[in-house]
Amino acid sequence: MSLLTVSNLTKRYHRGDKTIAAVDDVSFHIDSGETLALAGPSGSGKSTIARLVLRLIEPDDGRIDFEGDDFLALNGAALRVRRARLQMVFQDPLAAFNPRATVARVLDDPLRIHGIASRSERPRRIAALLERVGLTADLAPRAIHEISGGQRQRVAIARAVATKPSLIVLDEAVSALDVSVRGQILDLLLDLQRQERIAYLFISHDLGVIRAIAHRVVLLDAGRIAESGDACAVIDAPQSAIGKALVAAAPRLNRTKQDAS
Amino acid sequence: MSPLRRFLRTPEAVAGAILLAVLIAMALSAPLLFPGDPQAIAGPALLSPFQDWSLPLGTDRLGRNVLAELFHGARTSLAVGLAAAAAALVVGAVVGTLAGFAGGLVDEVLMRITDAFQTVPSFLLALAFVSVVGSSLGIVAIAIALGTWTGPARVARAEVLSIRERDYVAGARVIGMHPLVIAFREVLPNALPPVLAMSSVIVAAAILTEAALSFLGLGDPNRVTWGGMIAEGRAVLRTAPFLSIVPGIALVLTVLGVYLAGEGIVETTAVRRGLS
Ligand SMILES: Nc1ncnc2c1ncn2[C@@H]1O[C@H](COP(=O)(O)OP(=O)(O)OP(=O)(O)O)[C@@H](O)[C@H]1O
Ligand SMILES: [Mg+2]
Numbered sequence: 001m002s003l004l005t006v007s008n009l010t011k012r013y014h015r016g017d018k019t020i021a022a023v024d025d026v027s028f029h030i031d032s033g034e035t036l037a038l039a040g041p042s043g044s045g046k047s048t049i050a051r052l053v054l055r056l057i058e059p060d061d062g063r064i065d066f067e068g069d070d071f072l073a074l075n076g077a078a079l080r081v082r083r084a085r086l087q088m089v090f091q092d093p094l095a096a097f098n099p100r101a102t103v104a105r106v107l108d109d110p111l112r113i114h115g116i117a118s119r120s121e122r123p124r125r126i127a128a129l130l131e132r133v134g135l136t137a138d139l140a141p142r143a144i145h146e147i148s149g150g151q152r153q154r155v156a157i158a159r160a161v162a163t164k165p166s167l168i169v170l171d172e173a174v175s176a177l178d179v180s181v182r183g184q185i186l187d188l189l190l191d192l193q194r195q196e197r198i199a200y201l202f203i204s205h206d207l208g209v210i211r212a213i214a215h216r217v218v219l220l221d222a223g224r225i226a227e228s229g230d231a232c233a234v235i236d237a238p239q240s241a242i243g244k245a246l247v248a249a250a251p252r253l254n255r256t257k258q259d260a261s
Numbered sequence: 262m263s264p265l266r267r268f269l270r271t272p273e274a275v276a277g278a279i280l281l282a283v284l285i286a287m288a289l290s291a292p293l294l295f296p297g298d299p300q301a302i303a304g305p306a307l308l309s310p311f312q313d314w315s316l317p318l319g320t321d322r323l324g325r326n327v328l329a330e331l332f333h334g335a336r337t338s339l340a341v342g343l344a345a346a347a348a349a350l351v352v353g354a355v356v357g358t359l360a361g362f363a364g365g366l367v368d369e370v371l372m373r374i375t376d377a378f379q380t381v382p383s384f385l386l387a388l389a390f391v392s393v394v395g396s397s398l399g400i401v402a403i404a405i406a407l408g409t410w411t412g413p414a415r416v417a418r419a420e421v422l423s424i425r426e427r428d429y430v431a432g433a434r435v436i437g438m439h440p441l442v443i444a445f446r447e448v449l450p451n452a453l454p455p456v457l458a459m460s461s462v463i464v465a466a467a468i469l470t471e472a473a474l475s476f477l478g479l480g481d482p483n484r485v486t487w488g489g490m491i492a493e494g495r496a497v498l499r500t501a502p503f504l505s506i507v508p509g510i511a512l513v514l515t516v517l518g519v520y521l522a523g524e525g526i527v528e529t530t531a532v533r534r535g536l537s
Contacts, residue, residue: 080437
Protein backbone atom coordinates (compact mmCIF):
# COMPACT_ATOMS: atom_id res chain seq x y z
CA MET A 1 0.00 0.00 0.00
CA SER A 2 1.10 3.53 -0.72
CA LEU A 3 2.52 5.79 1.92
CA LEU A 4 0.23 8.65 0.95
CA THR A 5 -2.93 8.34 -1.09
CA VAL A 6 -4.86 11.44 -2.04
CA SER A 7 -8.30 10.80 -3.51
CA ASN A 8 -10.64 13.28 -5.19
CA LEU A 9 -9.26 16.17 -3.16
CA THR A 10 -11.16 19.43 -3.67
CA LYS A 11 -10.70 22.87 -2.15
CA ARG A 12 -12.85 25.82 -3.14
CA TYR A 13 -12.36 29.47 -2.28
CA HIS A 14 -15.09 32.05 -2.39
CA ARG A 15 -14.24 35.42 -3.78
CA GLY A 16 -17.23 37.75 -3.59
CA ASP A 17 -20.05 35.62 -4.97
CA LYS A 18 -17.73 33.71 -7.29
CA THR A 19 -16.41 30.30 -6.28
CA ILE A 20 -13.09 29.08 -7.61
CA ALA A 21 -11.79 25.57 -7.16
CA ALA A 22 -8.13 26.00 -6.23
CA VAL A 23 -7.84 22.21 -6.17
CA ASP A 24 -10.40 20.26 -8.18
CA ASP A 25 -10.84 16.49 -7.82
CA VAL A 26 -7.14 15.69 -7.53
CA SER A 27 -5.93 12.13 -6.87
CA PHE A 28 -2.38 10.80 -6.61
CA HIS A 29 -0.26 8.54 -4.44
CA ILE A 30 3.31 8.42 -3.18
CA ASP A 31 5.22 5.30 -2.16
CA SER A 32 7.87 5.06 0.55
CA GLY A 33 11.20 6.49 -0.53
CA GLU A 34 9.71 7.95 -3.70
CA THR A 35 9.73 11.53 -5.00
CA LEU A 36 6.58 12.82 -6.61
CA ALA A 37 6.85 16.25 -8.20
CA LEU A 38 3.98 18.69 -8.57
CA ALA A 39 4.39 21.20 -11.37
CA GLY A 40 2.14 23.69 -13.06
CA PRO A 41 1.77 27.38 -13.78
CA SER A 42 1.38 29.94 -11.04
CA GLY A 43 -2.00 29.66 -9.36
CA SER A 44 -2.57 26.08 -10.48
CA GLY A 45 -3.06 24.90 -6.91
CA LYS A 46 0.34 23.41 -5.99
CA SER A 47 0.71 25.19 -2.65
CA THR A 48 -2.92 24.56 -1.83
CA ILE A 49 -2.36 20.82 -2.27
CA ALA A 50 0.72 21.03 -0.02
CA ARG A 51 -1.27 22.80 2.70
CA LEU A 52 -4.13 20.32 2.41
CA VAL A 53 -1.82 17.32 2.71
CA LEU A 54 -0.21 18.92 5.79
CA ARG A 55 -3.62 19.64 7.35
CA LEU A 56 -2.84 23.36 7.50
CA ILE A 57 -6.15 23.90 5.72
CA GLU A 58 -9.13 21.56 5.43
CA PRO A 59 -10.48 20.25 2.09
CA ASP A 60 -14.08 20.63 0.98
CA ASP A 61 -14.08 17.13 -0.38
CA GLY A 62 -11.88 14.10 -0.83
CA ARG A 63 -9.79 11.78 1.23
CA ILE A 64 -6.17 11.59 2.41
CA ASP A 65 -4.71 8.31 3.62
CA PHE A 66 -1.31 8.50 5.27
CA GLU A 67 0.59 5.48 6.59
CA GLY A 68 -2.58 3.43 6.31
CA ASP A 69 -4.80 5.75 8.34
CA ASP A 70 -7.54 8.18 7.38
CA PHE A 71 -5.45 11.32 7.90
CA LEU A 72 -8.43 13.68 7.78
CA ALA A 73 -9.99 11.84 10.73
CA LEU A 74 -7.10 12.72 13.03
CA ASN A 75 -7.54 15.75 15.25
CA GLY A 76 -6.08 17.49 18.28
CA ALA A 77 -3.37 15.62 20.14
CA ALA A 78 -3.54 12.57 17.84
CA LEU A 79 -2.91 14.77 14.82
CA ARG A 80 -0.03 16.59 16.55
CA VAL A 81 1.63 13.26 17.36
CA ARG A 82 1.26 12.01 13.79
CA ARG A 83 2.72 15.25 12.41
CA ALA A 84 6.15 13.90 13.36
CA ARG A 85 5.89 11.61 10.32
CA LEU A 86 4.87 14.30 7.82
CA GLN A 87 7.10 17.34 7.61
CA MET A 88 7.53 20.39 5.43
CA VAL A 89 10.23 22.63 3.99
CA PHE A 90 9.15 26.08 2.82
CA GLN A 91 10.34 28.22 -0.07
CA ASP A 92 11.64 31.18 1.93
CA PRO A 93 13.74 29.83 4.80
CA LEU A 94 13.79 33.24 6.47
CA ALA A 95 9.99 33.44 6.65
CA ALA A 96 9.79 29.83 7.77
CA PHE A 97 11.33 30.53 11.18
CA ASN A 98 10.37 32.78 14.05
CA PRO A 99 12.50 35.90 13.49
CA ARG A 100 13.60 35.72 17.13
CA ALA A 101 14.75 32.12 16.99
CA THR A 102 18.23 30.68 17.14
CA VAL A 103 19.31 27.64 15.17
CA ALA A 104 19.42 25.59 18.37
CA ARG A 105 15.88 26.54 19.35
CA VAL A 106 14.50 25.76 15.93
CA LEU A 107 15.93 22.23 16.16
CA ASP A 108 15.14 21.83 19.85
CA ASP A 109 11.38 22.35 19.33
CA PRO A 110 10.57 19.15 17.41
CA LEU A 111 12.86 17.05 19.63
CA ARG A 112 11.13 18.36 22.74
CA ILE A 113 7.57 18.28 21.42
CA HIS A 114 7.79 14.70 20.26
CA GLY A 115 9.85 13.54 23.23
CA ILE A 116 12.64 12.32 20.97
CA ALA A 117 15.48 13.22 23.32
CA SER A 118 15.77 14.24 26.96
CA ARG A 119 16.76 17.78 27.83
CA SER A 120 20.37 16.83 28.56
CA GLU A 121 20.62 14.77 25.41
CA ARG A 122 19.19 17.38 23.07
CA PRO A 123 22.30 19.54 22.50
CA ARG A 124 24.10 16.45 21.21
CA ARG A 125 21.15 15.58 18.99
CA ILE A 126 21.08 19.09 17.62
CA ALA A 127 24.78 18.94 16.81
CA ALA A 128 24.26 15.59 15.09
CA LEU A 129 21.35 16.97 13.04
CA LEU A 130 23.43 19.95 11.94
CA GLU A 131 26.23 17.65 10.86
CA ARG A 132 23.73 15.39 9.11
CA VAL A 133 22.77 18.28 6.78
CA GLY A 134 26.34 19.37 6.18
CA LEU A 135 26.61 22.16 8.74
CA THR A 136 28.88 22.48 11.76
CA ALA A 137 27.66 22.33 15.34
CA ASP A 138 29.06 25.78 16.15
CA LEU A 139 26.14 27.25 14.18
CA ALA A 140 23.72 26.25 16.95
CA PRO A 141 23.81 29.44 19.06
CA ARG A 142 23.49 31.74 16.03
CA ALA A 143 20.30 33.65 15.31
CA ILE A 144 18.37 32.52 12.24
CA HIS A 145 18.92 35.85 10.49
CA GLU A 146 22.67 35.62 11.06
CA ILE A 147 23.26 32.67 8.73
CA SER A 148 23.20 32.49 4.94
CA GLY A 149 20.18 31.49 2.87
CA GLY A 150 21.73 28.15 1.96
CA GLN A 151 22.61 27.41 5.57
CA ARG A 152 19.10 28.37 6.58
CA GLN A 153 17.55 25.95 4.11
CA ARG A 154 19.84 23.23 5.48
CA VAL A 155 18.58 24.06 8.98
CA ALA A 156 15.01 23.80 7.64
CA ILE A 157 15.81 20.35 6.28
CA ALA A 158 17.44 19.39 9.59
CA ARG A 159 14.29 20.43 11.39
CA ALA A 160 12.15 18.44 8.97
CA VAL A 161 14.17 15.24 9.43
CA ALA A 162 14.52 15.68 13.22
CA THR A 163 11.34 13.69 13.89
CA LYS A 164 12.22 10.87 11.46
CA PRO A 165 9.38 11.53 9.00
CA SER A 166 8.33 9.18 6.23
CA LEU A 167 7.25 12.06 3.97
CA ILE A 168 8.46 15.61 3.51
CA VAL A 169 6.54 18.19 1.52
CA LEU A 170 8.86 20.70 -0.16
CA ASP A 171 7.08 23.73 -1.61
CA GLU A 172 9.54 25.47 -3.96
CA ALA A 173 12.22 24.57 -1.43
CA VAL A 174 15.14 25.29 -3.76
CA SER A 175 13.61 28.06 -5.87
CA ALA A 176 14.96 30.92 -3.75
CA LEU A 177 18.53 29.57 -3.76
CA ASP A 178 21.18 30.41 -6.30
CA VAL A 179 22.23 27.72 -8.71
CA SER A 180 25.34 26.33 -6.97
CA VAL A 181 23.62 26.17 -3.57
CA ARG A 182 20.58 24.62 -5.22
CA GLY A 183 22.66 21.73 -6.52
CA GLN A 184 24.12 21.07 -3.07
CA ILE A 185 20.69 21.07 -1.44
CA LEU A 186 19.33 18.68 -4.08
CA ASP A 187 22.27 16.36 -3.43
CA LEU A 188 21.53 16.51 0.29
CA LEU A 189 17.87 15.64 -0.33
CA LEU A 190 18.82 12.69 -2.55
CA ASP A 191 21.32 11.49 0.05
CA LEU A 192 18.72 11.67 2.86
CA GLN A 193 16.23 9.81 0.71
CA ARG A 194 18.70 7.02 -0.05
CA GLN A 195 19.70 6.57 3.57
CA GLU A 196 16.39 7.01 5.36
CA ARG A 197 13.85 6.11 2.67
CA ILE A 198 12.05 9.41 3.03
CA ALA A 199 9.43 10.19 0.39
CA TYR A 200 9.15 13.70 -1.04
CA LEU A 201 6.22 15.62 -2.40
CA PHE A 202 8.35 18.04 -4.36
CA ILE A 203 6.72 21.21 -5.66
CA SER A 204 8.66 23.16 -8.25
CA HIS A 205 8.17 25.15 -11.41
CA ASP A 206 11.65 24.19 -12.58
CA LEU A 207 11.34 21.16 -14.86
CA GLY A 208 15.11 20.72 -14.90
CA VAL A 209 15.16 20.28 -11.14
CA ILE A 210 12.17 17.94 -11.31
CA ARG A 211 13.90 15.78 -13.90
CA ALA A 212 16.94 15.56 -11.66
CA ILE A 213 15.17 14.59 -8.45
CA ALA A 214 11.68 13.22 -9.11
CA HIS A 215 10.59 9.72 -10.01
CA ARG A 216 7.12 10.74 -11.13
CA VAL A 217 5.49 14.06 -11.90
CA VAL A 218 1.96 15.42 -11.76
CA LEU A 219 1.22 18.44 -13.94
CA LEU A 220 -1.56 20.70 -12.71
CA ASP A 221 -3.61 23.24 -14.58
CA ALA A 222 -6.18 25.41 -12.84
CA GLY A 223 -6.55 22.99 -9.95
CA ARG A 224 -6.93 19.85 -12.08
CA ILE A 225 -4.43 17.20 -13.05
CA ALA A 226 -3.51 17.70 -16.70
CA GLU A 227 -1.00 14.91 -17.01
CA SER A 228 1.01 12.57 -14.84
CA GLY A 229 3.60 9.85 -15.21
CA ASP A 230 7.30 9.08 -15.14
CA ALA A 231 9.16 12.37 -14.67
CA CYS A 232 11.60 12.00 -17.56
CA ALA A 233 8.98 10.62 -19.92
CA VAL A 234 6.52 13.44 -19.24
CA ILE A 235 9.12 16.18 -19.49
CA ASP A 236 10.72 14.80 -22.64
CA ALA A 237 7.41 14.20 -24.42
CA PRO A 238 4.55 16.07 -22.80
CA GLN A 239 1.09 15.13 -24.07
CA SER A 240 -1.07 17.85 -22.55
CA ALA A 241 -1.20 21.44 -23.77
CA ILE A 242 -0.02 22.76 -20.42
CA GLY A 243 2.83 20.25 -20.35
CA LYS A 244 4.00 21.41 -23.79
CA ALA A 245 3.75 25.02 -22.72
CA LEU A 246 5.77 24.41 -19.53
CA VAL A 247 8.49 22.56 -21.41
CA ALA A 248 8.64 25.27 -24.07
CA ALA A 249 9.03 27.91 -21.37
CA ALA A 250 11.93 26.11 -19.65
CA PRO A 251 15.16 27.55 -21.15
CA ARG A 252 17.57 25.00 -19.78
CA LEU A 253 15.57 22.07 -21.12
CA ASN A 254 15.43 23.61 -24.59
CA ARG A 255 19.16 23.88 -24.61
CA THR A 256 19.74 20.27 -23.61
CA LYS A 257 17.33 19.22 -26.33
CA GLN A 258 19.21 21.23 -28.93
CA ASP A 259 22.48 19.79 -27.69
CA ALA A 260 21.08 16.31 -28.03
CA SER A 261 19.91 16.83 -31.59
CA MET B 262 23.57 56.22 15.00
CA SER B 263 22.66 54.18 18.06
CA PRO B 264 19.13 54.60 19.48
CA LEU B 265 20.56 56.17 22.64
CA ARG B 266 22.44 58.85 20.73
CA ARG B 267 19.42 59.56 18.57
CA PHE B 268 17.35 59.84 21.76
CA LEU B 269 19.84 62.30 23.26
CA ARG B 270 19.66 64.46 20.14
CA THR B 271 15.90 64.83 20.38
CA PRO B 272 15.32 67.83 22.68
CA GLU B 273 11.75 66.97 23.65
CA ALA B 274 12.74 63.40 24.47
CA VAL B 275 15.58 64.65 26.68
CA ALA B 276 13.22 67.09 28.41
CA GLY B 277 10.78 64.27 29.00
CA ALA B 278 13.53 62.03 30.34
CA ILE B 279 14.69 64.74 32.75
CA LEU B 280 11.14 65.31 34.03
CA LEU B 281 10.69 61.59 34.43
CA ALA B 282 14.03 61.25 36.22
CA VAL B 283 13.03 64.00 38.67
CA LEU B 284 9.70 62.28 39.30
CA ILE B 285 11.36 58.92 39.92
CA ALA B 286 13.96 60.54 42.18
CA MET B 287 11.15 62.19 44.17
CA ALA B 288 9.24 58.93 44.46
CA LEU B 289 12.31 56.97 45.56
CA SER B 290 13.66 59.58 47.97
CA ALA B 291 10.34 60.42 49.63
CA PRO B 292 10.71 58.05 52.60
CA LEU B 293 14.35 59.11 53.09
CA LEU B 294 13.89 62.87 52.88
CA PHE B 295 10.52 62.90 54.60
CA PRO B 296 10.40 59.92 56.92
CA GLY B 297 7.30 59.41 58.98
CA ASP B 298 3.72 60.22 58.08
CA PRO B 299 3.49 62.94 55.41
CA GLN B 300 -0.03 63.60 56.65
CA ALA B 301 1.18 64.55 60.15
CA ILE B 302 0.94 68.17 61.34
CA ALA B 303 4.28 69.89 60.73
CA GLY B 304 3.65 73.53 61.51
CA PRO B 305 1.10 76.32 61.54
CA ALA B 306 -1.81 76.03 59.12
CA LEU B 307 -1.80 77.73 55.72
CA LEU B 308 1.83 78.86 55.80
CA SER B 309 2.70 80.40 52.41
CA PRO B 310 5.60 78.98 50.37
CA PHE B 311 9.12 80.37 50.82
CA GLN B 312 8.38 81.79 54.31
CA ASP B 313 9.93 79.12 56.49
CA TRP B 314 12.87 77.21 54.98
CA SER B 315 12.12 74.10 57.00
CA LEU B 316 8.76 74.08 55.20
CA PRO B 317 9.78 75.41 51.74
CA LEU B 318 6.41 75.00 50.08
CA GLY B 319 4.46 75.98 53.18
CA THR B 320 1.63 74.05 54.81
CA ASP B 321 -1.98 73.27 54.04
CA ARG B 322 -5.18 73.89 56.00
CA LEU B 323 -4.20 71.39 58.66
CA GLY B 324 -0.56 72.44 58.89
CA ARG B 325 0.85 69.52 56.84
CA ASN B 326 4.16 69.92 55.01
CA VAL B 327 3.26 70.49 51.32
CA LEU B 328 6.71 69.48 50.04
CA ALA B 329 6.54 66.17 51.93
CA GLU B 330 3.07 65.58 50.55
CA LEU B 331 4.30 66.35 47.05
CA PHE B 332 7.13 63.80 47.30
CA HIS B 333 4.91 61.09 48.73
CA GLY B 334 2.25 61.92 46.13
CA ALA B 335 4.81 61.26 43.40
CA ARG B 336 5.16 57.74 44.81
CA THR B 337 1.43 57.14 44.58
CA SER B 338 1.11 58.57 41.08
CA LEU B 339 3.99 56.54 39.73
CA ALA B 340 2.95 53.31 41.47
CA VAL B 341 -0.66 53.48 40.32
CA GLY B 342 0.25 54.70 36.84
CA LEU B 343 2.75 51.93 36.22
CA ALA B 344 0.67 49.17 37.83
CA ALA B 345 -2.47 50.14 35.92
CA ALA B 346 -0.64 50.43 32.61
CA ALA B 347 1.16 47.12 33.13
CA ALA B 348 -2.12 45.36 33.93
CA ALA B 349 -3.84 46.95 30.92
CA LEU B 350 -1.01 45.97 28.57
CA VAL B 351 -0.80 42.39 29.84
CA VAL B 352 -4.56 41.80 29.74
CA GLY B 353 -4.88 43.56 26.39
CA ALA B 354 -2.04 41.60 24.82
CA VAL B 355 -3.38 38.27 26.07
CA VAL B 356 -6.99 38.93 25.03
CA GLY B 357 -5.93 40.35 21.65
CA THR B 358 -3.64 37.40 20.97
CA LEU B 359 -6.29 34.82 21.86
CA ALA B 360 -8.92 36.57 19.75
CA GLY B 361 -6.67 37.08 16.75
CA PHE B 362 -5.07 33.66 16.83
CA ALA B 363 -8.12 31.53 17.60
CA GLY B 364 -10.47 33.39 15.24
CA GLY B 365 -14.05 32.19 14.82
CA LEU B 366 -16.29 32.05 17.87
CA VAL B 367 -13.53 32.83 20.39
CA ASP B 368 -12.64 35.98 18.45
CA GLU B 369 -16.30 36.95 18.18
CA VAL B 370 -16.94 36.58 21.91
CA LEU B 371 -13.74 38.30 23.04
CA MET B 372 -14.22 41.22 20.68
CA ARG B 373 -17.84 41.67 21.83
CA ILE B 374 -16.56 41.89 25.40
CA THR B 375 -13.91 44.37 24.28
CA ASP B 376 -16.59 46.43 22.53
CA ALA B 377 -18.70 46.42 25.67
CA PHE B 378 -15.83 47.72 27.77
CA GLN B 379 -14.96 50.30 25.18
CA THR B 380 -18.48 51.71 24.99
CA VAL B 381 -18.41 52.73 28.64
CA PRO B 382 -16.19 55.77 29.18
CA SER B 383 -13.14 54.46 30.99
CA PHE B 384 -13.36 57.07 33.74
CA LEU B 385 -16.95 56.10 34.57
CA LEU B 386 -15.88 52.48 34.64
CA ALA B 387 -13.09 53.24 37.11
CA LEU B 388 -15.43 55.40 39.16
CA ALA B 389 -18.09 52.71 39.36
CA PHE B 390 -15.56 50.01 40.22
CA VAL B 391 -13.92 51.98 43.01
CA SER B 392 -17.30 53.06 44.42
CA VAL B 393 -18.43 49.46 44.63
CA VAL B 394 -15.22 47.65 45.62
CA GLY B 395 -13.64 50.33 47.78
CA SER B 396 -10.34 52.05 47.32
CA SER B 397 -6.87 50.80 48.03
CA LEU B 398 -3.89 51.42 45.79
CA GLY B 399 -4.28 48.06 44.09
CA ILE B 400 -8.02 48.45 43.53
CA VAL B 401 -7.50 51.90 42.01
CA ALA B 402 -4.91 50.44 39.61
CA ILE B 403 -7.30 47.63 38.62
CA ALA B 404 -10.14 50.13 38.18
CA ILE B 405 -8.03 52.19 35.79
CA ALA B 406 -6.79 49.13 33.89
CA LEU B 407 -10.41 48.04 33.43
CA GLY B 408 -11.02 50.94 31.10
CA THR B 409 -7.68 50.94 29.27
CA TRP B 410 -6.95 47.34 28.25
CA THR B 411 -9.20 47.52 25.19
CA GLY B 412 -6.80 49.68 23.16
CA PRO B 413 -3.85 47.29 23.55
CA ALA B 414 -6.22 44.37 22.89
CA ARG B 415 -7.27 45.79 19.51
CA VAL B 416 -3.73 46.61 18.46
CA ALA B 417 -2.48 43.17 19.53
CA ARG B 418 -5.31 41.44 17.67
CA ALA B 419 -4.65 43.34 14.44
CA GLU B 420 -0.96 42.47 14.64
CA VAL B 421 -1.65 38.81 15.43
CA LEU B 422 -4.05 38.56 12.47
CA SER B 423 -1.21 39.40 10.11
CA ILE B 424 1.46 37.35 11.89
CA ARG B 425 -0.71 34.25 12.04
CA GLU B 426 -0.59 33.93 8.23
CA ARG B 427 3.20 33.79 8.16
CA ASP B 428 5.04 30.65 7.19
CA TYR B 429 6.72 30.25 10.53
CA VAL B 430 3.37 29.81 12.26
CA ALA B 431 2.47 27.11 9.73
CA GLY B 432 5.91 25.65 10.44
CA ALA B 433 5.19 25.54 14.16
CA ARG B 434 1.94 23.67 13.47
CA VAL B 435 3.72 21.23 11.19
CA ILE B 436 6.16 20.25 13.94
CA GLY B 437 3.18 19.55 16.20
CA MET B 438 3.37 22.51 18.56
CA HIS B 439 0.28 23.06 20.70
CA PRO B 440 -1.87 25.99 19.47
CA LEU B 441 -1.66 27.80 22.82
CA VAL B 442 2.13 27.52 22.78
CA ILE B 443 2.18 28.86 19.23
CA ALA B 444 -0.06 31.76 20.23
CA PHE B 445 1.89 32.84 23.29
CA ARG B 446 5.45 31.80 22.52
CA GLU B 447 5.70 32.21 18.76
CA VAL B 448 3.15 34.90 17.91
CA LEU B 449 2.65 37.14 20.95
CA PRO B 450 6.30 38.29 21.32
CA ASN B 451 6.35 39.38 17.68
CA ALA B 452 3.06 41.25 18.09
CA LEU B 453 4.31 43.22 21.10
CA PRO B 454 6.22 46.19 19.60
CA PRO B 455 3.18 48.23 18.50
CA VAL B 456 1.42 47.33 21.75
CA LEU B 457 4.36 48.52 23.83
CA ALA B 458 4.49 51.68 21.75
CA MET B 459 1.18 52.62 23.38
CA SER B 460 2.53 52.34 26.91
CA SER B 461 3.58 55.97 27.42
CA VAL B 462 0.12 57.25 26.52
CA ILE B 463 -1.45 54.64 28.77
CA VAL B 464 0.79 55.43 31.74
CA ALA B 465 0.10 59.16 31.33
CA ALA B 466 -3.64 58.57 31.11
CA ALA B 467 -3.53 56.26 34.14
CA ILE B 468 -1.76 58.90 36.23
CA LEU B 469 -4.40 61.46 35.24
CA THR B 470 -7.25 59.07 36.02
CA GLU B 471 -5.78 58.28 39.41
CA ALA B 472 -5.55 62.02 40.15
CA ALA B 473 -9.16 62.51 39.06
CA LEU B 474 -10.38 59.66 41.28
CA SER B 475 -8.44 61.05 44.24
CA PHE B 476 -9.80 64.50 43.50
CA LEU B 477 -13.28 63.06 43.88
CA GLY B 478 -12.25 61.49 47.17
CA LEU B 479 -12.17 57.97 45.73
CA GLY B 480 -8.44 57.39 45.97
CA ASP B 481 -6.68 55.37 48.63
CA PRO B 482 -7.48 57.32 51.84
CA ASN B 483 -4.24 56.19 53.50
CA ARG B 484 -2.00 57.66 50.81
CA VAL B 485 -1.14 61.20 49.87
CA THR B 486 -2.15 61.82 46.27
CA TRP B 487 -1.81 64.87 44.09
CA GLY B 488 -5.47 64.69 43.14
CA GLY B 489 -6.39 64.65 46.81
CA MET B 490 -4.11 67.65 47.47
CA ILE B 491 -5.79 69.64 44.70
CA ALA B 492 -9.19 68.79 46.16
CA GLU B 493 -7.98 69.83 49.61
CA GLY B 494 -6.74 73.16 48.28
CA ARG B 495 -10.00 73.89 46.51
CA ALA B 496 -11.65 74.93 49.78
CA VAL B 497 -9.14 77.77 50.18
CA LEU B 498 -8.60 78.46 46.49
CA ARG B 499 -8.87 82.26 46.91
CA THR B 500 -6.74 82.73 49.99
CA ALA B 501 -4.15 80.02 49.34
CA PRO B 502 -4.13 79.13 45.62
CA PHE B 503 -0.65 77.59 45.84
CA LEU B 504 -2.16 74.57 47.62
CA SER B 505 -3.88 73.56 44.37
CA ILE B 506 -1.35 75.04 41.96
CA VAL B 507 1.71 73.14 43.26
CA PRO B 508 0.29 69.61 42.89
CA GLY B 509 -1.43 70.70 39.67
CA ILE B 510 1.90 71.71 38.14
CA ALA B 511 3.50 68.49 39.38
CA LEU B 512 0.75 66.51 37.66
CA VAL B 513 1.07 68.37 34.36
CA LEU B 514 4.86 68.02 34.31
CA THR B 515 4.66 64.32 35.14
CA VAL B 516 2.18 63.54 32.41
CA LEU B 517 4.20 65.60 29.97
CA GLY B 518 7.43 63.91 31.02
CA VAL B 519 6.03 60.39 30.68
CA TYR B 520 4.54 61.19 27.32
CA LEU B 521 7.60 62.91 25.85
CA ALA B 522 10.06 60.31 27.12
CA GLY B 523 7.84 57.46 25.94
CA GLU B 524 7.38 58.94 22.48
CA GLY B 525 11.11 59.63 22.35
CA ILE B 526 11.87 55.98 23.03
CA VAL B 527 9.34 54.82 20.46
CA GLU B 528 10.64 57.22 17.81
CA THR B 529 14.30 56.52 18.28
CA THR B 530 14.34 52.79 18.78
CA ALA B 531 13.15 50.20 16.34
CA VAL B 532 9.95 49.76 18.32
CA ARG B 533 7.85 51.40 15.67
CA ARG B 534 9.24 49.14 12.96
CA GLY B 535 6.47 46.71 13.80
CA LEU B 536 3.93 49.29 12.65
CA SER B 537 5.37 49.95 9.23
N1 LIG C 1 -6.52 31.79 1.13
C1 LIG C 1 -6.96 31.90 -0.14
N2 LIG C 1 -8.10 32.59 -0.40
C2 LIG C 1 -8.57 32.70 -1.65
N3 LIG C 1 -7.98 32.16 -2.73
C3 LIG C 1 -6.84 31.47 -2.55
C4 LIG C 1 -6.27 31.30 -1.24
N4 LIG C 1 -5.14 30.57 -1.36
C5 LIG C 1 -5.01 30.30 -2.69
N5 LIG C 1 -6.03 30.82 -3.40
C6 LIG C 1 -6.21 30.71 -4.85
O1 LIG C 1 -6.11 29.37 -5.19
C7 LIG C 1 -5.42 29.20 -6.43
C8 LIG C 1 -4.23 28.28 -6.24
O2 LIG C 1 -3.26 28.92 -5.42
P1 LIG C 1 -1.89 28.23 -5.01
O3 LIG C 1 -1.21 29.10 -4.06
O4 LIG C 1 -2.17 26.84 -4.59
O5 LIG C 1 -1.12 28.22 -6.41
P2 LIG C 1 0.35 27.72 -6.74
O6 LIG C 1 0.21 26.67 -7.75
O7 LIG C 1 1.07 27.37 -5.48
O8 LIG C 1 0.98 29.02 -7.39
P3 LIG C 1 2.50 29.56 -7.30
O9 LIG C 1 3.29 28.79 -8.31
O10 LIG C 1 2.36 30.98 -7.72
O11 LIG C 1 2.97 29.39 -5.91
C9 LIG C 1 -5.03 30.60 -6.88
O12 LIG C 1 -5.98 31.04 -7.82
C10 LIG C 1 -5.12 31.41 -5.63
O13 LIG C 1 -5.47 32.73 -5.93
MG1 LIG D 1 2.77 28.22 -4.41
